[in-house]
Each structure stands twice: as structure tokens, then as C-alpha cells.
Amino acid sequence: MAPMTHEEMAPAARRIHLARQTLVFTLLLALLVVAFTVSLCVGRFSVPAGRALELIWQGISDPSRELAGIDERIVLLVRAPRVVLAALAGAGLAISGAGLQGVFRNPLVSPDILGISQGAAFGGALAIMLGIWGFPLIAMVFLCGMAAVILVGLLSRINGRSETVTVILSGLVISSMFSAVVSLLQFIADPNTSLPAIVYWLMGSFATATWERTLVAAPGLILGSCFLWMLRFRLNILSLDEAEARSLGANTIRERWLVFCLIAVIVGSQVAVSGIIGWIGIVIPHAARLLVGHDHRALLPAAAILGAGFMVCIDTLARTATAAEIPLGVITALVGAPIFAALLRHHYRERTGS
Numbered sequence: 001m002a003p004m005t006h007e008e009m010a011p012a013a014r015r016i017h018l019a020r021q022t023l024v025f026t027l028l029l030a031l032l033v034v035a036f037t038v039s040l041c042v043g044r045f046s047v048p049a050g051r052a053l054e055l056i057w058q059g060i061s062d063p064s065r066e067l068a069g070i071d072e073r074i075v076l077l078v079r080a081p082r083v084v085l086a087a088l089a090g091a092g093l094a095i096s097g098a099g100l101q102g103v104f105r106n107p108l109v110s111p112d113i114l115g116i117s118q119g120a121a122f123g124g125a126l127a128i129m130l131g132i133w134g135f136p137l138i139a140m141v142f143l144c145g146m147a148a149v150i151l152v153g154l155l156s157r158i159n160g161r162s163e164t165v166t167v168i169l170s171g172l173v174i175s176s177m178f179s180a181v182v183s184l185l186q187f188i189a190d191p192n193t194s195l196p197a198i199v200y201w202l203m204g205s206f207a208t209a210t211w212e213r214t215l216v217a218a219p220g221l222i223l224g225s226c227f228l229w230m231l232r233f234r235l236n237i238l239s240l241d242e243a244e245a246r247s248l249g250a251n252t253i254r255e256r257w258l259v260f261c262l263i264a265v266i267v268g269s270q271v272a273v274s275g276i277i278g279w280i281g282i283v284i285p286h287a288a289r290l291l292v293g294h295d296h297r298a299l300l301p302a303a304a305i306l307g308a309g310f311m312v313c314i315d316t317l318a319r320t321a322t323a324a325e326i327p328l329g330v331i332t333a334l335v336g337a338p339i340f341a342a343l344l345r346h347h348y349r350e351r352t353g354s
Contacts, residue, residue, distance in 0.1 A: 021298055024291050028302065032087075032309040039083045039316040040075055047071050056080065082209040083312055085217065089206075089274055090284075090311025091304040092221040092266040097281030098288065098303040099228050099263060102239040102296055103256050104164060107289075110282035111267045114171045114260060117278075118178035119148025120271035125185045125198045138216055138272040145268035148174050149260060164242075164256075203327030204277040206315050213273045220269030224262045225304060231259065235296040277328050279336030280307055286343040 040052040047055075055075045058065070067073050096111045104113075111117065123144025127137040156163075156170035182202070189195040228235075237250045238259070245252050270277070288303040314335065318326045 021292055025302065025305070028291075028305045028309070032305055032312075035309045035312040035316070036083055036087070039086075039312050040079050042316060042320050043074070043079065045070070045074050047075055077211075081211045081214045082206050082315065085209045085214045085273065086206050086311045086315040087308035088214070088218060088221045089270040089277065090280055090307040090309070090314075092225055092270055092307075093277065093280040093311075094284035094288070094303040094307025095225050095228055095300050096263040096266050098285035098296070098299050099231075099235060099259055100281070101285055102235045102299075103259050104168065105239055107286060108282070109168075110278075111263055112175065112278065112281070113168060114152055114264065115148040115174035115178060116145045116264050116267040117271055117276050118175045118182065119151075120145035120268055121182050121202055121276055122178045122185070124201055124271070124275065125182050125189075128197050128201060129185055129189055129194050131194075135216065138213075141272040142220075142268045145271060146264055148178060149264040153257065153260075167256075167260075200327060201275045203329040204275040204332075205318075205325065205328055206274050207319075207325055209273070217269045217273040220265045224266035224269070228259065228262045228266070229300050229304075231255070231262075232296040232300055235259070235300075239294070239296070274328070277311075277332055279332040279340070280311060283336045283340045283343070284310060286340065290343070290346070 037049050037053065040056070041047050041049050051071060052075050055072055059076045059080070067076060093111065097109075100109045100111060100113065101107050120141045123141040124137065126144075127133075127140045132140065151174050152167065152170045155173065156166040158166060186195060186198055189198055234250065234255050237245050237248050238252060238255060240248070242252060267281075284307040285299070285303050288299055288306050291306075292298040292302045314328060314331050318328055318331050
């Protein structure tokens with residue numbers, strides 16, 4: 001048999017690539033469904049998987065019906081909103097990390113680099129100290145996260161331009177400033193009332209998840225992620241060298257700030273309802289990149305699905321591992337740090353061929 005020509009091999013390689021990506025996405029979606037189902041079933045009150053899925057279907061098909069049994073209340077009012085909120089938060093953080101790493105052309109960048117999380121943390125800590133709870137606290141957290149991005153934009157703008165390096169440095173400055181203010185608030189907070197609440201909130205948790213809080217965070221998380229996915233082609237261009245990106249017609253400064261603002265909306269919405277959750281935005285994009293490559297057309301949805309499943313698993317572990325719920329920030333650090341180290345070693349070996 002004669003060997004295939006280059007023209008014949010290219011379509012064949014594309015078919016193999018598409019088949020591989022289809023298999024990867026199918027497996028990721030299957031794992032996400034399994035994570036959803038397990039999370040609905042396990043806890044102090046166990047619910048069989050078939051019964052949990054039946055209750056979810058009844059809740060979707062007839063949302064106005066009255067809930068009678070304890071299993072219905074636990075699944076539909078306690079666990080389901082928590083699972084949905086965790087999935088949305090994980091997907092948003094992962095897609096934000098993938099977008100930022102592409103824009104900065106740096107795999108070590110995470111959403112924290114813009115100071116959004118620290119700004120939002122300041123808003124939350126201040127609200128708790130002032131005795132503000134509920135939706136005013138959420139609004140305060142969100143506005144402070146957005147304020148951090150605006151400060152980074154103002155600080156990094158020199159002679160009418162914002163270069164990538166100045167944005168990173170400005171983000172570090174603003175992040176450090178808000179971290180210092182949060183530490184000051186913790187220092188002066190009442191050790192018997194507001195200090196424990198501030199510390200626990202800063203560690204991250206979905207313990208207070210309800211359908212109302214989920215509906216508050218969902219628009220920012222979903223719309224921000226969708227708009228970021230719509231910029232997938234521009235992210236491919238922005239991940240090129242600065243001169244090359246401009247030669248392809250990209251307005252790099254304007255488009256980067258558009259990406260930053262979308263990420264601020266996503267991260268601000270997440271922090272407002274669940275506190276600070278680290279590592280997701282830096283670990284999950286690396287794992288997704290290993291599965292589907294660097295093309296943002298596949299990388300962003302893969303990171304979103306993987307981030308959603310990972311966060312649901314972490315939250316399930318947090319509320320079932322011990323009698324008292326473990327803060328999410330502790331588990332994401334314990335799980336994320338070794339995974340990130342392994343991914344870095346794999347990446348280094350791949351580059352050096354050793």
C-alpha cells in the first residue's frame with residue numbers, strides 16, 4: 001500500500017484529533033454526572049442514587065409541588081443548590097484561570113493575580129465586622145472585587161498604555177494592599193464574634209448555599225463564562241507574541257481588559273457567595289491543557305467541565321470527611337498543591353524530553 005500524502009494525512013490527523021477530543025469530553029461529562037449523583041446521595045442522611053435522581057426529575061418537572069418527605073427536603077433544598085453552586089463556581093474559576101494564563105502567556109498565573117479575590121475578601125471581612133449579612137454582604141463583596149480591578153487598571157496605565165508586566169505588578173501591589181487591610185480587620189475584630197466568622201468565611205465554604213444565593217451568583221458566573229468562551233478565538237491570538245498578535249489585527253490592550261473585566265465578574269460572583277477558594281484557577285487549566293491541548297476553543301469548555309466536577313468532589317469531601325465541615329480552602333490546598341507539583345514535573349519532562 002502506498003504511503004499517504006501530506007494532503008491525505010492532514011484530514012486523517014484531524015479526524016483522529018476530533019475523535020480523541022470527543023472521547024475526552026464524553027468522559028469528562030460522564031465523570032461530572034457521577035460526581036453530581038454521588039454528592040446528592042452522600043452525607044449524614046444517605047439517599048439511594050435512584051431515589052435522588054427521581055427527586056431531581058420531579059423537582060424539575062413540577063417545581064411548584066409541596067415537599068413532604070425528609071429525603072425530598074434534603075436533596076432538593078439542601079444538597080441540590082449546594083451542588084449546583086459548587087459546580088458553577090468551579091467552572092467559573094477554572095475558565096478564568098485558563099483565560100488569564102492565555103492572555104499572560106504564563107501557566108503560573110491565576111485569577112488572584114489581579115487582586116480580585118483579595119479585594120472581595122476585604123469587602124466580606126468589612127461587612128462581617130459591621131454586622132452586615134445576606135445580600136448586602138454579597139453586594140459589598142462583589143463591588144470591592146470590582147474596585148480592585150479598577151485600581152489595577154488605573155495603577156498600570158502609564159502614558160495612556162497598560163503593558164502586561166505593569167498589569168501583573170499592579171495586581172500584586174493591589175493584592176498585597178487588600179491582604180494587609182484584611183489582616184488589620186482581623187486584628188481589630190472581636191475575637192468572640194466577628195473574628196471566627198471572618199476567618200471561616202475567608203477559608204471558603206458552600207455551607208450557606210440556597211437556591212436564592214445560587215440565583216444571585218449564577219448570572220455573573222454563567223454570563224461571564226459564556227462571554228469568555230465567545231472570545232476563544234481572540235484568546236488564541238492574545239496568547240501569541242505581542243507583535244504577532246497586533247499584526248493579526250488584535251487591539252491587545254482593549255481585548256485584554258475586556259477579558260480582565262469578565263474574569264472580575266466571574267470571580268467576584270464566586271467569592272461573594274462562597275468566600276476565597278484557591279488553587280482551582282491554576283491547577284485545573286493545567287490538567288485540561290494536558291487533555292485537549294492549548295487551543296482555547298477546546299481548552300475553555302474542558303477546563304469548565306473539569307473545574308465543575310473537581311469542585312463538586314472537593315465540596316462533597318469537605319462535608320462528609322469529618323463530623324465538622326472542613327473549609328474548602330484547606331482541602332483545595334492539600335489536594336491542589338501535590339497535583340500542581342506533579343503537573344509541573346510532567347510539563348518540565350515533556351519540554352526537556354527527559
